[in-house]
Amino acid sequence: MFARLRIGITAKLFAAILSTCMLVLITMHWGVRLSFEHGFIDYIKRGNEQRITMLSDALADQYEQHGSWTFLRNNNRLVFNILRSLDQNPESSNQLPPHGWRTQFWVIDQNYRVMIGPRGPVPPEGTRRAITTSDNKVVGWVVGSPSERLTRVADINFDQQQNRTSWMIVGLTMLLAALVTWLMSRGLLAPVKRLVEGTHHLAAGDFTSRVESTSRDELGRLAQDFNRLASTLEKNESMRRAFMADISHELRTPLAILRGELEAIQDGVRKLTPESIISLQGEVATLTKLVDDVHQLSLSDEGALAYRKRDTDLVPLLEMVAANFRHRYEQQGLRLNLSLPEAAPQFGDPDRLGQLFTNLMENSLRYTDAGGSLSIYVESGPGGNLLHFEDSAPGVNEDQLKQIFERFYRAEGSRNRASGGSGLGLAICQNIVAAHDGTLSAAHSSAGGLKITVSLPNKPH
Template structure:
């Protein structure tokens, strides 16, 4: 099978622009040629008609002076002298084109006998002018050859010279069009080539590849979007690697504890007591909680969590969630205070919103020192319901406040793995908030700890 010739986009663009230029150039050339030829013939025709009229009038005057045509028979020089005098002393009413007679002519008498003219037959389609006396009698005619027949060598040479010149201009214009087209095509394709090279680097796994944005048109916007795509892929790849490392790290600790305790029981170092079984059970609980959180996070990342949105009340959902935490807060020596309006209507999924509130209250419970307090408020700031969760010390450094919603992120100090969290709860909260058209952020709390602000967009019906 013979390989097919594949033209690149550069060659196609060059051929398209160059073909368009050549089409316009050739069309203009033929248009100019037709205009010139018709104009040139009309120019000769008008000049000849004027000369025929003047010559017929002059011959009529001579005829009246002589009374017959004997003065002109076999005297071509007399006619040409008359023509020369007309050229040198044109009448004020006749503006003749320069350079004299253009075509062959004949002078014939009443019997259609040729008095003056070439030996060739008198053309039937030639221009004919009557030689009329003052009494109206026609005594002959002056006949000129058709204007389309160029007879003078100067006219023929001029026409041929114009043809050659026009084709020279076409050739030079074609070369110039090819050069300009090549430059334009190369300039237009330069950003496309950079995008192609960048795409090849991305396909090869080099997510650090970027392209230069050299314009503000559609190609510039495409280059900008390409850089954003490369940046997102680079960030996702970095997050994927960090995620895999975090998962292995999170699983390693409870598995190592389980393995150590089981080996100790096998070797007889540790007896199989209810306390030992309880220790094993606690590590299994940690693993189960971690796997459940990973499953919930993966579903929320993919948007696969089932959201059954309906009209609900945030106040009621928060009161139910806080009620389930009341005993645990008391056992940890914490005070939970709610500052809620009478109602907070919202269109959302009650189950997912309660999961969000549960994670936030669980986070405050785990990471607030005993004797502290947690305050929850709801306020409407159009077009958002704003929910704030304030807890007391310990707090989170300002550098870490934007990172706590990343998976597996934990701060140093009191808010660490000793509290038993998997580091995924706030990441799940962020996904649920965004699924409801809201956002979540963290900052320093006036109580000395962390203040988490949740905004859920809601526009009341009129």
């Protein structure tokens, strides 16, 4: 049973802070006690020594006036008057200890006989001060009881009272510290508990989970990072589901066509002719192109595409790709216009950049109406190159413009595979540009179509 008992972080933090407070309080208590028993007692001891010194000096003056101790024997009133005069003297009273802390004393003559003092033997370990006349003759002594007896005998009750009061203060302070520590630990760990609950929801697959961020400290920033992580996971999950749905849709149509034609040939409805074989080969080619595009996209997403970057020139690269497309553009009734500088140096992979230009020209070829055109112009500078691919109508609306780089998205109203392709070309282009630390953006073309801008920084290597 006890082995299964788990102590939460709130209890651990409470125990740690409370233990620290208790240790500090007990240490302070003993520190005060030691200060009282040593520091204050030393102060009283010095004060009593000063009192005995002043009394011995006063008695020395009286002895010189009378010439003997006859005036003092059993004359306690005289000593009392001397002590009272010392207490009333402003200069000396500040140096004397309080009345409750004054030790007993004895006045003895040169023959060690007690003249003034309580009954009982004179303590040999007491403070002793000689009564000396002006001619340095010792005529007696003033002996005070040891100040250490202060806490053992004279004021033991006061010491015990102080000790009890000190422990009561420690106990009340501990209760207050326990209450404050409990409230503080709960308040400090409330954001942590919210993060723990949110993490449990994420682990269970609930990517809509969010935690409230109410502070600007490290826990607040952690909560914000958690929310961003949850948002990213939610977006990735949505993209994964959409991707799988699009893949299944793209594969289902050519497979259904292939199955229908093969069943028709098998049932004798359609004869196996060269035309039917060409039709079947067309659907196989569509499937092959789709699978190749998906493979290329997965490689570019993982960064697994091989990039062999080197110093290259974009101008001959664009001219070569445009030459390969020029005949197909003419067949579709489209014009291909190039406006290129003499050179556009770029540090990059010429094969992947050629794939980028091919996909962009293929996209314009599929979507531009007959009689239109594609204009390509390049702005080259020391910091990099800007490439603009601007075609003519038809264009896209604002909603389509925002989704133009999403996978399997085609801006046409009908999902006609013959003209629209797989819808993965621009997604692959975006990954290639990102691999070159560039950006790919889309805008409306002044010719009524779509304008794709490729920004490639030419970073030193």
